[in-house]
Amino acid sequence: MHGDWEIVIGFETHAQLSTVSKIFSGAATAFGAGPNTQASAVDLALPGVLPVLNRGAVERAIRFGLAVGGTIAARSVFARKNYFYPDLPKGYQISQYELPVVTGGEVLIAVDGVEKRIRLTRAHLEEDAGKSLHEDFHGMTGIDLNRAGTPLLEIVTEPDLRSSKEAVAYAKALHSLVRWIGICDGNMQEGSFRCDANVSVRRPGGPLGTRCEIKNLNSFRFLEKAIDYEARRQVELIEDGGRVVQETRLWDPQRGETRPMRSKEDAQDYRYFPDPDLLPLAITPADIERERAGLPELPGALRERLMREHGLPATDATTLTASKALADYFLAVVAAAGGESKACANWVLGEFSALLNRLEVEADAAPVAPGALAMLVKRVADGTISGKGAKEVFAALAAGEGAVDAIIEARGLKQVSDSGAIEVIVDEVLAANPKLVEDYRGGKEKAFNALVGQAMKASKGKANPAQVNEVLKKKLG
Amino acid sequence: MHDKSLSALAAGLAARDFSSVELTGHFLDRIARHDGALNSFITVDADKALAAARAADARLARGEGGPLTGIPIAHKDLFCTKGWKTTCGSRMLADWVAPYDAHAVERLAAAGTVLVGKTNMDEFAMGSSNESSHFGPVRNPWDTARVPGGSSGGSAAAVAARLVPAATGTDTGGSIRQPASLCGVSGIRPTYGAVSRYGMVAFASSLDQGGAFGESAEDLALVMNGMAGFDPRDSTSVDRPAEDYARDLARPLAGLRVGLPKEYFSADLAPDVAACVVGAVEELRRQGATPVEVSLPNQALAVPVYYVIAPAEASSNLSRFDGVRYGHRAADYGDLNDLYRKSRAEGFGAEVQRRILVGTYVLSHGYYDAYYLQAQKVRRLIAADFATAFESCDVIAGPAAPSVAFPLGEKSSDPVRMYLEDLYTISVNLAGLPGLSVPCGFGDHGLPVGLQLIGNYFDEARMLRVAHQYQLATDWHRRRPALAEG
Numbered sequence: 012m013h014g015d016w017e018i019v020i021g022f023e024t025h026a027q028l029s030t031v032s033k034i035f036s037g038a039a040t041a042f043g044a045g046p047n048t049q050a051s052a053v054d055l056a057l058p059g060v061l062p063v064l065n066r067g068a069v070e071r072a073i074r075f076g077l078a079v080g081g082t083i084a085a086r087s088v089f090a091r092k093n094y095f096y097p098d099l100p101k102g103y104q105i106s107q108y109e110l111p112v113v114t115g116g117e118v119l120i121a122v123d124g125v126e127k128r129i130r131l132t133r134a135h136l137e138e139d140a141g142k143s144l145h146e147d148f149h150g151m152t153g154i155d156l157n158r159a160g161t162p163l164l165e166i167v168t169e170p171d172l173r174s175s176k177e178a179v180a181y182a183k184a185l186h187s188l189v190r191w192i193g194i195c196d197g198n199m200q201e202g203s204f205r206c207d208a209n210v211s212v213r214r215p216g217g218p219l220g221t222r223c224e225i226k227n228l229n230s231f232r233f234l235e236k237a238i239d240y241e242a243r244r245q246v247e248l249i250e251d252g253g254r255v256v257q258e259t260r261l262w263d264p265q266r267g268e269t270r271p272m273r274s275k276e277d278a279q280d281y282r283y284f285p286d287p288d289l290l291p292l293a294i295t296p297a298d299i300e301r302e303r304a305g306l307p308e309l310p311g312a313l314r315e316r317l318m319r320e321h322g323l324p325a326t327d328a329t330t331l332t333a334s335k336a337l338a339d340y341f342l343a344v345v346a347a348a349g350g351e352s353k354a355c356a357n358w359v360l361g362e363f364s365a366l367l368n369r370l371e372v373e374a375d376a377a378p379v380a381p382g383a384l385a386m387l388v389k390r391v392a393d394g395t396i397s398g399k400g401a402k403e404v405f406a407a408l409a410a411g412e413g414a415v416d417a418i419i420e421a422r423g424l425k426q427v428s429d430s431g432a433i434e435v436i437v438d439e440v441l442a443a444n445p446k447l448v449e450d451y452r453g454g455k456e457k458a459f460n461a462l463v464g465q466a467m468k469a470s471k472g473k474a475n476p477a478q479v480n481e482v483l484k485k486k487l488g
Numbered sequence: 489m490h491d492k493s494l495s496a497l498a499a500g501l502a503a504r505d506f507s508s509v510e511l512t513g514h515f516l517d518r519i520a521r522h523d524g525a526l527n528s529f530i531t532v533d534a535d536k537a538l539a540a541a542r543a544a545d546a547r548l549a550r551g552e553g554g555p556l557t558g559i560p561i562a563h564k565d566l567f568c569t570k571g572w573k574t575t576c577g578s579r580m581l582a583d584w585v586a587p588y589d590a591h592a593v594e595r596l597a598a599a600g601t602v603l604v605g606k607t608n609m610d611e612f613a614m615g616s617s618n619e620s621s622h623f624g625p626v627r628n629p630w631d632t633a634r635v636p637g638g639s640s641g642g643s644a645a646a647v648a649a650r651l652v653p654a655a656t657g658t659d660t661g662g663s664i665r666q667p668a669s670l671c672g673v674s675g676i677r678p679t680y681g682a683v684s685r686y687g688m689v690a691f692a693s694s695l696d697q698g699g700a701f702g703e704s705a706e707d708l709a710l711v712m713n714g715m716a717g718f719d720p721r722d723s724t725s726v727d728r729p730a731e732d733y734a735r736d737l738a739r740p741l742a743g744l745r746v747g748l749p750k751e752y753f754s755a756d757l758a759p760d761v762a763a764c765v766v767g768a769v770e771e772l773r774r775q776g777a778t779p780v781e782v783s784l785p786n787q788a789l790a791v792p793v794y795y796v797i798a799p800a801e802a803s804s805n806l807s808r809f810d811g812v813r814y815g816h817r818a819a820d821y822g823d824l825n826d827l828y829r830k831s832r833a834e835g836f837g838a839e840v841q842r843r844i845l846v847g848t849y850v851l852s853h854g855y856y857d858a859y860y861l862q863a864q865k866v867r868r869l870i871a872a873d874f875a876t877a878f879e880s881c882d883v884i885a886g887p888a889a890p891s892v893a894f895p896l897g898e899k900s901s902d903p904v905r906m907y908l909e910d911l912y913t914i915s916v917n918l919a920g921l922p923g924l925s926v927p928c929g930f931g932d933h934g935l936p937v938g939l940q941l942i943g944n945y946f947d948e949a950r951m952l953r954v955a956h957q958y959q960l961a962t963d964w965h966r967r968r969p970a971l972a973e974g
Binding site for chain 1: 568581590685804809812813814824828
């Protein structure tokens with residue numbers, strides 16, 4: 012909400028499918044090769060060549076359809092989208108238009124603990140275009156067709172998002188999902204996961220406003236900024252008596268603003284028609300079952316299981332299933348710890364996630380192995396170390412100082428749980444602080460805490476605080 | 489030697505009566521002597537041809553030859569041929585050399601055929617008279633003031649003049665059957681999907697199909713055996729067991745039902761052509777076949793439907809010729825749009841530009857439903873008409889072209905009259921069926937007339953059998969223009 016305005020956002024995401032070869036040719040899809048070294052005769056659109064569909068791309072589309080609970084079309088149709096551009100070698104892009112491979116489905120997001128289901132309109136298969144290189148050619152344009160023909164799944168939502176935060180949550184959830192099911196590497200820098208947002212504003216409950224499509228949102232941070240900027244721009248425009256014009260706008264990260272790319276008036280007539288070079292795409296129930304059998308447990312199902320079998324609160328379950336790497340890590344910790352699910356979740360979502368953020372790595376690349384974290388959880392549970400000591404052990408684990416027990420030993424973090432030793436310390440503290448004892452007996456509860464503090468200090472922090480409490484209470488009667 | 493049929497030539501090669509080098513040299517010599525008058529070839533390469541002939545002779549000497557090994561052939565210049573120019577009869581590709589072979593070219597080369605040259609054609613196969621070629625018109629060997637038909641006019645004329653014993657062609661709306669009829673040779677367009685379109689430069693993808701020209705149905709069966717076959721690189725190629733197109737040739741026609749569409753024998757048909765076709769049907773009846781009247785009620789819609797669908801696909805297929813990566817690029821241009829505009833305006837001839845404009849129009853927003861979608865619906869009705877007709881007959885017979893060869897220039901300024909040249913052939917393409925044309929007499933001015941036979945899907949063997957049995961009893965296919973005698 013911007014004042015009395017509601018933001019309405021829909022998403023179009025292009026996820027590059029992780030096939031080894033292109034969608035209609037046998038050329039490789041690897042990123043970073045020399046210009047035009049991965050372009051076959053088909054990608055170059057030489058006269059006489061024909062497209063042949065890569066079933067690997069179809070399998071990935073099926074997996075996506077299953078993961079979002081969409082309908083997988085038994086028959087979908089490839090269509091030609093006709094327009095001239097130097098990096099579009101055939102003069103048309105092969106896409107799907109009237110009959111896409113997946114319709115419907117939804118993606119679950121959570122913002123500030125509130126969950127929301129974002130409806131998908133469709134997901135369709137298409138080929139990517141090449142790249143025009145405007146630098147380094149002295150006023151001319153270079154064409155690199157390595158990317159031409161790379162398989163894409165374009166995933167389109169209903170206009171269900173209402174804030175830039177929800178938009179980011181959706182983009183992250185989708186980003187996690189496509190990697191979870193192994194259909195896209197999600198590399199945003201290399202363009203494997205590209206988001207365009209359709210943004211409009213309206214009075215709550217009113218009719219939808221005119222939308223602008225924002226392109227070039229290649230990071231979650233840009234996405235949030237761009238949507239906020241665009242919504243503010245539209246609100247200010249309308250409040251100043253202006254009118255939003257339907258257009259495509261480009262996010263400029265340097266200037267932190269969106270600017271017009273092309274207006275609806277310039278919109279091309281793409282003259283879509285079914286591609287006569289390709290048969291309609293037929294998907295049988297057996298094709299679908301084969302993909303279903305190969306799918307990992309999906310985030311939604313795992314989330315339910317974490318709540319049901321592990322007794323975790325919904326927010327923990329949602330956050331733990333935000334990425335497959337994190338979820339797998341958590342499950343490995345619990346398995347090694349032999350239970351203690353809630354404590355494990357606290358560690359994974361607390362110290363461990365903070366560490367991942369700091370190092371900017373995924374859970375599967377973290378320097379703390381699940382077994383080590385599980386041991387740490389156990390050592391807290393059995394009273395060997397205090398919560399405070401455990402944090403120190405964790406930091407040492409992250410720094411690669413060795414195994415949990417060795418660190419506890421080396422750093423002298425073992426708690427004193429010997430009741431005889433604790434009684435000696437407590438006696439000394441009581442003897443040295445008659446004023447506090449008197450205050451406590453006079454009804455000052457705070458004095459008790461001060462005595463605990465003195466005892467902990469005397470033990471150099473090693474005494475088991477629970478035991479100190481117990482002994483103090485007994486002695487003070 | 490050039491008067492022999494393909495099977496006779498194959499027998500001569502196998503018996504070592506002559507070598508492939510001798511045979512190829514003979515045909516190269518004929519091309520050198522006669523093609524100046526016909527212009528049926530765009531490219532001839534004697535060195536490459538003789539090298540291939542030597543390889544074929546070596547193969548024959550090893551006893552590894554097949555029925556086509558050592559036989560000189562020509563390819564229509566839209567089949568990509570590695571190391572040879574493939575121009576499509578267009579300025580756009582005037583100097584383009586394909587880096588790969590079309591599937592049909594690859595298969596025929598593997599069978600041992602000797603490629604002598606690439607034949608002239610209407611630009612991008614768009615035309616029915618071979619006058620739209622950037623390399624000049626082809627002339628009819630029976631009367632060089634007349635057209636050979638099109639778009640595979642170069643192949644038809646070259647076979648008719650015996651400059652080559654067989655040649656490939658493509659048939660999108662009649663581009664094999666109509667020139668075969670006008671040049672007095674046999675020509676077959678197989679079922680859509682029988683010959684791979686890989687390496688065949690596309691005009692209208694859902695209608696294009698490669699086929700062949702030869703003296704007789706028997707020759708066509710031999711070429712088809714070498715040319716057809718499944719190709720995974722063409723998604724519309726049909727994966728069926730290998731076909732022997734000659735398997736049924738010897739069977740007599742007793743009991744065969746020949747469908748005669750009443751719409752084919754109407755006032756549009758020139759009387760001289762009608763007389764020849766009726767005479768041919770009479771011969772089939774004499775051999776024991778039963779003529780049956782059938783109806784193709786949507787026949788009148790075939791030409792208009794075709795001239796929506798074919799240009800629509802062509803407008804998109806020809807978008808790749810943009811002057812960016814290969815082909816003609818204008819010498820002077822301002823911005824990117826100017827590069828496109830000038831390169832395409834200079835590179836494409838008038839007929840190609842006309843069809844790109846029509847195709848772009850019928851696919852445009854607001855017109856798509858009224859034209860393209862409607863045309864696709866009628867196309868299904870046309871296919872259904874054939875399905876109904878084939879319930880009461882085994883093969884359909886009729887004319888291949890509405891008249892004999894016409895003088896150059898007569899129809900070139902009137903596109904609609906030109907389009908009506910394909911009146912009897914186009915519905916076959918819309919339905920995806922096989923069809924052929926064989927010589928069945930001579931009409932006005934002593935010019936050849938073709939009998940068209942249309943078969944059911946993948947029923948080429950039966951269609952070829954009917955043509956072969958007809959040719960056993962007639963000698964129209966053995967008649968030669970004067971030019972072929974010398």
